Amino acid sequence: MDARDDALTIEQAAEAFAAEVAYWREVRGLAKRELARRMAFDPSYVSHVESGRHKPTEDFARRAEETLNAGKAIWKRWLDFETAKARTSPSAAVPAPRRVEQPYATGSAIVVEHDAARLDYDGRLYRLTMRRLLRNTGSEPITRYLIRISVDRYPGEPERSNAHCREHPLTWGELALTATCRGETMRWQTKHDRDAFKEVWLLFENEQGRFPLYPGESVWIEYAYSAGEEKWGRWFQRAVRLPTEHLGVELAFPAELDPAVWGTETSMTAEAAPLRTAPVQREESGMRVFSWSTSAPALHARYRLEWRFRASPEHEANQGEIR
Numbered sequence: 001m002d003a004r005d006d007a008l009t010i011e012q013a014a015e016a017f018a019a020e021v022a023y024w025r026e027v028r029g030l031a032k033r034e035l036a037r038r039m040a041f042d043p044s045y046v047s048h049v050e051s052g053r054h055k056p057t058e059d060f061a062r063r064a065e066e067t068l069n070a071g072k073a074i075w076k077r078w079l080d081f082e083t084a085k086a087r088t089s090p091s092a093a094v095p096a097p098r099r100v101e102q103p104y105a106t107g108s109a110i111v112v113e114h115d116a117a118r119l120d121y122d123g124r125l126y127r128l129t130m131r132r133l134l135r136n137t138g139s140e141p142i143t144r145y146l147i148r149i150s151v152d153r154y155p156g157e158p159e160r161s162n163a164h165c166r167e168h169p170l171t172w173g174e175l176a177l178t179a180t181c182r183g184e185t186m187r188w189q190t191k192h193d194r195d196a197f198k199e200v201w202l203l204f205e206n207e208q209g210r211f212p213l214y215p216g217e218s219v220w221i222e223y224a225y226s227a228g229e230e231k232w233g234r235w236f237q238r239a240v241r242l243p244t245e246h247l248g249v250e251l252a253f254p255a256e257l258d259p260a261v262w263g264t265e266t267s268m269t270a271e272a273a274p275l276r277t278a279p280v281q282r283e284e285s286g287m288r289v290f291s292w293s294t295s296a297p298a299l300h301a302r303y304r305l306e307w308r309f310r311a312s313p314e315h316e317a318n319q320g321e322i323r
Helices: 010-027 032-039 045-051 058-068 073-088 158-167
Strands: 110-121 125-136 144-150 178-181 188-193 197-203 218-228 235-239 246-254 259-266 280-284 287-295 302-309
Touching: 010 045, 010 058, 010 073, 010 235, 010 302, 032 045, 032 058, 058 073, 110 235, 144 218, 235 246, 246 259, 246 302, 259 287, 287 302
Parallel strands: 110 246
Antiparallel strands: 110 125, 125 218, 144 197, 178 218, 188 197, 235 302, 246 287, 259 302, 280 287
């Protein structure tokens, strides 16, 4: 990664904090006004923080982390902001240089040329396959890539979701995570391991050798994992955390379930609105496949697809998210 990107500016750190709050608010299915109410803030305050009109405070960060149960992700963004602020303060001691772990914000050395997600459901299990064409726009080799997995059985009901996750934690065994690059298996390392939240570094190496992504190069990586319907639920969200040129999603369900799909998009400054284009559907070997795509999505935009099975009304419409 370029040495100029080793330290976040105050603006970049504030933007990353705002995006983290917005991400977890969406995961929990809360409107800005409702989150503000639960945090005991003025109704407009969350909107001001997410849009960048207000800089984050320690009190806000603590309450947001506790209310959204973000696995310390929001708190880490707050600490990054504090570090950036201290670095530029005339009265503060100059902190030792540090490496920031490939921030999902402006200044990242990675550009995603193509992002393709395929979610398959067999009536019991969801299997997500992600294919990404990554380009190194920095000046140093990239040796790892961060992915995030999170689930939420009852969005909008954090206490109920937390209790369910404690009783039914997401396990590595059920995830069955696999990853490849250039036909090579990628090793991976756990960064965060929570009941309903995982972060994983995919490494550009394996037991046979290393294959870093060098400056100016592009490479396809593919990774996949599974979760049962009792944890995943009936929505799938894509958050744009790196500059992305093209994003596409496919959802494949048994045609006999008569699935119906719709979606919304949310930005840093706007509430959820219907997708600008409708998903297109086709039949494929007994499956009904819904496809949707967009070009040049805005950084920190979030696209959410939801569905129901009209042929099985007795099936509880759980909700959850894995990405």
